[in-house]
Amino acid sequence: MNYKIAVLPGDGIGPEVMGQGVQVLQEVGSLYGFGVELEEGIVGGSSIDAHGKPLTDPVLKLVKQSDAVLLGAMGGPKWDGLDYSIRPERALLALRQELGLFANLRPVKLFSALASASTLKKEAVEGTDLLVVRELTGGIYFGEPKGVTQLPDGTERGVNTEVYTTPEIERIAHVAFQAALKRRKKVTSVDKANVLEVTELWRKVVTRIHKDEGYAAVQLEHMLVDNCAMQLIRNPKQFDVVVTTNMFGDILSDEAAMLTGSIGMLPSASLGGRVGMYEPVHGSAPDITGQDKANPLATLLSVAMMLRHSLDQGIAADRIEMAVEDVLNQGYRTADIQEKGCRLVGCKEMGQLVRDRINLLKG
C-alpha cells in the first residue's frame, strides 16, 4: 500500500513540529509495511511571501489529489496588518471549505503522567477523556453579511453573521452520535439557545436527530455555552462527546486543551469529504519559533489520527499513541509541560524519543 500525503508545514513552529510528524510517519510506514509519498505545499504567511496569497491553486490541486493532508500552523505577527481577505488564516478556512471538512474532531485526553502538568488541580483533571466535535464550515466564521463599513457620522460598523441551516446541523449531529456510540454513549450539545435563535434551531434539530434516527442508546443533554465553559474546568469527567458550533467549539476546545497540560498536546482531525485534514490544535506560536522549544506531540498524535481515520492503519496509530504515553511516563518533557524532576527536551529530541520507542514497541 502506498499513500499520497500532502504536507503543509505553514508558518512559525509549523515546520518544526511537522518535521517530527513526517519522520514518525515514515518510521511507522517502514515498520508496518506501507509507503508514504509526501508532497510539500506552501501555505499561509509563507505563501503570501512567495506568491502574494495564502493559498494557491497548485496547493489546492495537491490536497485534492491526496489521500490525506497534514497541516502545521499558519499565521504570525508579520502578516497581522494585512486585510482579512488575504490573511494567512484565510487559507485554513478555504482548505476546510474546499475539502468539505464540516466536522472537526478534537480528542481531549489527559495522559496520566501529565496529571500534575495542568494549571488545574490534579483531582479535577485526572481521568479526563472527552471529544469535542466542532462544526467547521458554517456559523459565524463564514456567515454573510460580514465586514466593516463606514457610517455617515464617521464611525464604523462591524458585522459577522451566525447562520446554520437544518442540513448543516443534522450532519454534525450524526457525527457526534456516531462517535458517542463508539465511546461512553453520551452527547452534550452546547448552544446559546436562551439568547440566539440560530442555536434554538441547533437544539431543536439535534433533539430530533437523537429521537428519530436510532440513537436511543446515546444519552443526550443540552448545555448553554457559558455553563459549559465553567463545567469544563469544574468537572471535565462529566463529558464524553461535546458537539457545538464553529465558534463555540473553537473557544471551548482551547479551554479544554488546558486540561491536558498544554495546547501542544492536542491533535485534531477535520473530516467530511473524501480527503481528511489533520493538524495540531495550536497555532504558529511566534513566541517560541525557531528555538527548538515547540512540543511536537500534538502533531505526532495528529499523524496517529490520520493513520486511523484516513489510511486504515489503526495498529500503526496505536503504536504512536503508546510510544507518546511511554515517553511521558519515562519523564521526558518539552518546556510547555515541564515539571520538577522531569527531563527537559526540545522538539527534535522529543520526536527522536518517540521514534525510538515506536521501534522498541515493534520489536
Ligand SMILES: NC(=O)c1ccc[n+]([C@@H]2O[C@H](COP(=O)([O-])OP(=O)(O)OC[C@H]3O[C@@H](n4cnc5c(N)ncnc54)[C@H](O)[C@@H]3O)[C@@H](O)[C@H]2O)c1
Ligand atoms: N490552526 C492554525 O493554524 C492556527 C490556530 C490558532 C492560531 N493560529 C495563528 O497562530 C498565531 C499565534 O496565535 P496564538 O499565539 O494566539 O496561539 P498559539 O497556539 O500559536 O500560541 C498560544 C500559546 O501556546 C504556546 N504553544 C502553542 N503551541 C505550542 C507547542 N506546540 N508547544 C509549546 N507551546 C505551544 C505558544 O508558545 C503560546 O504561548 C496567530 O497568527 C494565529 O492567528 C493559527
